[in-house]
Amino acid sequence: MSNRQREITLRFLAEPSDVNFGGKVHGGTVMKWIDLAAYACSAGWSGEYCVTAYAGGIRFVAPIHVGNLVEVTAKVIYTGASSMHIALDVQASDPKDLNKVLTTHCIVIMVAVDTEGKPTKVPEWLPMEAEDIKLRDSAIKLMKMRKEIGNEMEMHVKLLK
Template sequence: MEGHTVAYSQSTIIELMVPSYANFGGKVHGGTLMSLMDKVAYVCASKHAGNYCVTVSVDNVEFLQPVEVGEVIKLMGSVNYVGRKSLVVGIKVVAEDLQAGVSKHTNTCYFTMVAKSPDGKTAEVPALILKTQDDVRRYLSALQRKRLRTQDNEFMDKYRQNFVYDLASAELLQDQRCHVTLEPEE
């Protein structure tokens, strides 16, 4: 069977959160965490693909709890899904307060990466060998997120092209916290 197991490319990055990572509220800046998540996604995807990989989208970014300066974070990445030329890498971030001995799950997200050959063209990626129940669950979850994104894109395409506020769009906004007061077009 050609391909790589999920375990083959699983990767972990551990980093101390230093004061220069703090935002104006004194917590670790979300952008810093995103940059670190992108690094672990790159490592996982490139190892699986055997090629350079680039980030094309990030889905379901969840900041569950703040990360404090002085905590050590562990970013765990795993290839959850592969297409022909793309991969989805799931990232879980856990922060640990070393003095208190307390760990907390702080972030989860999914990076879609595309493999590039040395000449810069997209490259085919090896199949993903699923060996555990978790591997299968994560693959199916990624497949569902892909289906929902396709449906969402189709829905939004309908509204992007020649949008006209009509009865259908008014119904979608009916229970929302907005007021439509369109100005006459010139």
């Protein structure tokens, strides 16, 4: 595939149906928007149908209000054999002034799958810019940490049995 899309921004207007009892947009709604952007980004990069394998490190740093224009930016920061690590930032603003505020950020790992649902190869992403190299290195560090956390969780589950 020659036309790979490494980054995408989806935009939404926060609607009254998106609001929780505290008057702010539900965290679950934000997570849905994140998943949609991660899918669009990973499908655009790989040219394949993709599924979410992991979503982590989600940080809700500021609320989103009804009527806000919400931008979810997704960017490939690491590729494995069939997986893509996608960094996501969510920003919100009043659509009249467009003064964007970071509200949420996280990493999502997407896996490309074939028509039988089996993982399939994705094009490799090779960082060239210094910032992209830092993003890739961070993704590699996070993979190692997730493995350690996974091992610890396995031990925790065994202790609970």
